[in-house]
Amino acid sequence: MRGWLLGAPDASFASHLSTHGPLPALASVEELANMLDDAGVSGRGGAAFPSARKLRSLGAGRAVIIANGSEGEPLSTKDAVLLERSPHLVLDALTLLAALTGATTVAVRAPEAGLRRLSQAASERSDVPALVLSPSGGGFVEGQASAVASAVAGRAALPVWRKDRLATAGVDGRPTLVSNVETLAAMALVARGAGASTRLYSISGNVPVPGVYEARPGTSVVELLQRAGVAEPQTVVQGSVLVGGFHGQWIQPERALEPGSAEPGAGVVHFVGRERCPLNVSVEIAHFLAGSSAGQCGPCRFGLPDVAARFEALAAGGWVQEALQGLVDTMAQVAGRGACAHPDGSVRFLESCLAQLAGEIQRHARGECCVRQDRAAAPLSGREGSR
């Protein structure tokens, strides 16, 4: 289907061309930026930074273009699916960007499977510039732009303290553009004149058919969950929905019906049905986030385990007011104090737990739980999907 990210029937170059048509030649970075502005494209890696602005901010000189398919978020699988099914859209964007910016290095950072697919696809065509392939290991903070640039430069895949922005002084001091692979694929469609671009969603949790779904802008959480097999909107409203992954937020049930309610973040919708307790799920996530710190910045390294332990104590019931105060004070000492967005995203997630799961926190304080038998162990279904 023309204009859709997963629109081609298979990953071959022939199918790509017959579905989307050839890649048009654009005159300048500015022409592409204007098209991205008109289509309202923003980053699909989670930060949602306007793509046109990022492109315009790229400094002059021997630029480095990096496609980021690291996808460290455990609940996200859309980048892997995109590389598997539509590698040519990503190659289109890299080819176009290299031509327009005069970039002398074009790199891809992704798991091995995605890299294999891309190089296989690149061998089918003659226009793609030489690609530097950098296999990612799947660590949670590895996907942060500065970590990706660092890895491509041959150093550790760790977030870097930046005095300068990547756009002007990134890999080896060169202007560097790090862009999520779905953003690049959207760019390839927009360059062909597609209007507002569709988005990919990784849907997981207590849904009959977990997986990656493509949807038009403005699609609601309820519509997406229905496509994943959840029969009734009522079922959604009675459960809990985590939007945006482990750095995301629990949303108010009534918001699930609103257009675009699944859009914040990198397209992750995780449904916790009545079979699981969202507070217990959140405690597991908090521990995962603590364990995912790169360990470089003290407040994140020591603060996130502290926050997770306090949050677990809160969820276990007991002195709720005291536990809550200590947790909130500790969270305030973590947010905004790292080299990357990990401490901030983790605290934002916990803030949404405190706001949206307040009722369940009170229930636990009384020794009750929305799912009685769930108190002991809460299985968090990630990549494996769900029952």
Place this chain on the structure above:
Amino acid sequence: MSEGRSGRGPAERTLSIDMTRCQGRGVCIELLAGRLGRDQWGYPWGVDAQGRGSTEVPLAPEDLQEARSAVKLCPVSALRLR
């Protein structure tokens, strides 16, 4: 960083703490006692709301001399004046 510069005069500067280097030795906290305190793990952070939740600590003109000393004396070179 997201905090705006509005309301701060041209003479005012920011002390930038590189948290990937900082080991909480505390030289800067002693020199800039009015600006920096210790968080619960011993790392420097702003004592007022403006410097909290950030690694960019706003300075007043009268802090500049101590701030320069802190930059020079930090044993792990984690500080910069901006």
